[in-house]
Amino acid sequence: xxxxxxxxxxxxxxxxxxxxxxxxxxxxxxxxxxxxxxxxxxxxxxxxxxxxxxxxxxxxxxxxxxxxxxxxxxxxxxxxxxxxxxxxxxxxxxxxxxxxxxxxxxxxxxxxxxxxxxxxxxxxxxxxxxxxxxxxxxxxxxxxxxxxxxxxxxxxxxxxxxxxxxxxxxxxxxxxxxxxxxxxxxxxxxxxxxxxxxxxxxxxxxxxxxxxxxxxxxxxxxxxxxxxxxxxxxxxxxxxxxxx
Amino acid sequence: xxxxxxxxxxxxxxxxxxxxxxxxxxxxxxxxxxxxxxxxxxxxxxxxxxxxxxxxxxxxxxxxxxxxxxxxxxxxxxxxxxxxxxxxxxxxxxxxxxxxxxxxxxxxxxxxxxxxxxxxxxxxxxxxxxxxxxxxxxxxxxxxxxxxxxxxxxxxxxxx
Numbered sequence: 001x002x003x004x005x006x007x008x009x010x011x012x013x014x015x016x017x018x019x020x021x022x023x024x025x026x027x028x029x030x031x032x033x034x035x036x037x038x039x040x041x042x043x044x045x046x047x048x049x050x051x052x053x054x055x056x057x058x059x060x061x062x063x064x065x066x067x068x069x070x071x072x073x074x075x076x077x078x079x080x081x082x083x084x085x086x087x088x089x090x091x092x093x094x095x096x097x098x099x100x101x102x103x104x105x106x107x108x109x110x111x112x113x114x115x116x117x118x119x120x121x122x123x124x125x126x127x128x129x130x131x132x133x134x135x136x137x138x139x140x141x142x143x144x145x146x147x148x149x150x151x152x153x154x155x156x157x158x159x160x161x162x163x164x165x166x167x168x169x170x171x172x173x174x175x176x177x178x179x180x181x182x183x184x185x186x187x188x189x190x191x192x193x194x195x196x197x198x199x200x201x202x203x204x205x206x207x208x209x210x211x212x213x214x215x216x217x218x219x220x221x222x223x224x225x226x227x228x229x230x231x232x233x234x235x236x237x238x239x240x241x242x243x244x
Numbered sequence: 245x246x247x248x249x250x251x252x253x254x255x256x257x258x259x260x261x262x263x264x265x266x267x268x269x270x271x272x273x274x275x276x277x278x279x280x281x282x283x284x285x286x287x288x289x290x291x292x293x294x295x296x297x298x299x300x301x302x303x304x305x306x307x308x309x310x311x312x313x314x315x316x317x318x319x320x321x322x323x324x325x326x327x328x329x330x331x332x333x334x335x336x337x338x339x340x341x342x343x344x345x346x347x348x349x350x351x352x353x354x355x356x357x358x359x360x361x362x363x364x365x366x367x368x369x370x371x372x373x374x375x376x377x378x379x380x381x382x383x384x385x386x387x388x389x390x391x392x393x394x395x396x397x398x399x400x401x402x403x404x
Contacts, residue, residue, distance in 0.1 A: 069300060069304060071304060071307075071308050073308075075308075077303070077304060077307050077308075079300075090293075091293045091296075093289055094286065094289050094290050094293055095286065097290075097293065100293075100296060100297050100300055101300075123282060123285070124282065127278065127279040127282060127285070128279075130278065130282060130285035130286075130289070131278060131285060133289065134285065134288055134289050134292050137289060137292045137293055137296070138292050140296055141292060141295050141296045141299060144296060144299045144300060144303060145299055147303065148299060148302055148303045148306060148351070151303065151306050151307060151351065152306060152351030152352070153351075195307050
């Protein structure tokens with residue numbers, strides 16, 4: 001499991017209660033693990049598509065998943081780049097729901113899946129689970145509300161920096177000092193997540209590379225100065241726990 | 245939100261009319277209700293996930309539509325939800341709607357909303373007064389909401 005300290009820095013996650021599975025009573029936890037279906041995806045494979053029936057709740061165990069929505073014009077608006085260990089597809093706890101976003105593996109990825117019926121059985125056996133799932137879904141809405149507010153009010157450079165901060169807090173806590181932090185994100189994904197044009201991404205990353213903040217590679221960014229990134233995001237030096 | 249342990253209210257709810265009746269349940273009784281009637285948890289989860297979908301639509305509009313289009317869409321939605329015939333032949337949006345509210349709803353500034361409404365008033369599409377909007381030409385407003393070609397989503401959001 002990821003370091004809980006790392007989770008507590010992330011205002012959109014819920015600290016030590018950031019996943020529903022570990023909160024189950026011991027016997028039910030074993031039952032839930034036994035009922036989980038393992039899934040392996042290659043990089044580029046789709047986990048679920050926007051608008052599809054939401055049949056399963058997922059846990060990202062290894063790899064990376066990119067969440068995005070499609071505009072009517074067929075372009076991709078990025079929502080989140082998710083690193084382990086995180087829940088996905090929580091909406092499948094609701095009967096007859098559809099996934100509001102698409103999810104695609106951006107690296108070789110391993111997940112666990114629970115069909116809707118299994119989730120219902122677990123909730124019946126342990127009613128607080130239903131409330132916990134709601135808490136987790138609420139956190140997703142809060143994240144989206146924050147991003148909407150940022151899109152309306154922040155300069156593009158601040159928004160680019162915040163996407164990178166959101167990714168950095170999901171990395172497993174390294175032994176200190178741990179620089180450079182390797183952020184697994186492509187320029188295209190960064191453009192879709194901000195959202196902005198690829199040209200603006202290139203211009204901004206070029207300027208930040210000149211400043212010594214990062215080095216841009218083909219599919220990753222090597223971050224040399226987390227404090228400087230926080231400054232460009234408009235976040236206090238203590239980090240994202242104080243910026244909301 | 246009270247059903248969610250340790251949650252904070254994410255928004256401020258403010259009464260728009262002078263007399264409003266609200267039913268309230270504390271967090272503990274609500275939790276007990278949900279444990280007895282699991283269907284309530286399903287309904288509550290549907291509400292939470294419904295909010296996500298609404299926010300997603302708002303985010304997408306903010307990322308892909310010009311500000312005039314977003315304002316027009318907000319007014320069309322409000323007309324559908326709260327429009328009543330006005331004695332001068334238009335449709336009054338039946339809730340107090342200040343320009344600041346409209347700016348907040350569409351992710352722009354008071355200045356841009358004022359400028360846009362003034363331009364539309366000159367074209368006979370709306371009439372707006374203090375906290376009051378009357379739609380005169382719903383067809384024209386809908387055309388503004390729909391027919392203006394959307395910006396490519398990869399472009400910069402326009403200066404608001």
